Amino acid sequence: MGVEPWRWDEDVWRGHVEHVRAGRSLRPARWPGGAKVAVALSFDSDHETLPLRDGDVLPGKLAQGEYGARVGVPRVLRLLERYGAPASFFVPAVSALLHDGEVKSYVDAGHEVGLHGWIHERNTALTPAEERDLAFRAADVLERLAGTRPVGIRTPSWDFSAHTLAITRELGLRYDSSLMADDDCYELVENGEPTGVVELPVEWIRDDAPYFVMDRFTSSRPYTPPRGVLSIWQDEFDLAYAEGGMFQLTMHPHIIGHRSRIAVLTELLDHISGHEGVWFATHAQIVDHVVEAAEA
Known part of the structure; x- marks a missing residue:
């Protein structure tokens, strides 16, 4: 058993905190147009x-997931087309391989395809070599199916290990979308060094899963x-x-693809579209x- 955190020397707790940190803000002075x-x-x-x-390989949970590809994705794509809103789809490689043509349907509709792990693995449960291998394999699969190599990653379950940023940099990715240090984009810093990797932050408040997930056994x-x-x-x-x-x-x-929830997303997009000066963009376009703007 390791030393209790309250016994850590300052260089220990400070080192943990400063390993991956928010650097300069990249919120621009103005948006396009x-x-x-x-x-x-x-x-x-x-x-x-x-x-x-x-x-879990039994039919029940697998059917819940299949709903996403069978019903949810077509509904989402129709809704995005209605509002002329490009979006970013983060796809585990196994999902892409299971559903032939789905990744291509995103690309054909003008959307972005980003990395989201191999089989939605938990990065913090892997060795660095395992995490790296799965990330590179997933990038190869999405490149083959989408026709272009992904430029961004969202870690499965936003599970960001001590090695994730180094692997992201080795992959040559432009951005990550798994961390939560701001409302707007910022540059990631690793051990005090600016990395050039942009963080496009997420938050559980702005995620459908915490509000809608149902599990009868938990x-x-x-x-x-x-x-x-x-x-x-x-x-x-x-x-x-x-x-x-x-x-x-x-x-x-x-999750969002169910009838009562796609209705809510429709109302939200109506609300957003009712404002002047709204730029719908993929994560890559924003990055x-x-x-x-930061380099200008």
Whole structure:
């Protein structure tokens, strides 16, 4: 057993904190075309990989995931087309391999495809070599299916190990979208060194899973009605708009794709589109803009 944290010397606790840290803010002075806010919609197409990751191979949980590919994705794509809103889809390689043509459908509709692990593995449970191997294998699969190599990563379950940033840099990725140190983009710093990797931050508040996941064998139970979630997300957008910042949202086709929830997403997009000066963009497009603005 290691030394209790309250016994750590300052260099120990400070070293842990400063290993991966938020660096300079990359919030731009203006958005393209004079827009007042950037809207970054994203979908994690986990599908069957959530139960598969845990060795659950029985039909029940697999069917919940299959719903995402069979029903959720088509609904989401139709909705995005209706609003002319490009989005980012973060796809585990196993999901991409299970559902032939799905990744291509994202690309054909003008959306971004980003890394999301091999089988939605937990990075912090892996050795550095295992994490690296799965990340590179996943990048190869998505490059083959999408026609272009991913430029961004979202770690499965936002599980960021002590080695994730080094692997991200070795992959040559432009950005990560797994951490939560700001509302707007910032540069990641590793052990005091600016990395050039942009963080496009997430937050559980702006994720559908905490509000809607149901598991009959655990304490996971939906506790907020869909329109209660709509109110939270509208408030998040409204302040982002007032501040001239970014509104980022993380969703899952097998969760948000259900009827009562796609209705809420529709209402949210109606609310957003009712404002002047809204820039809908993929995560990669936002990262490109904030980097260009910082270098100008």
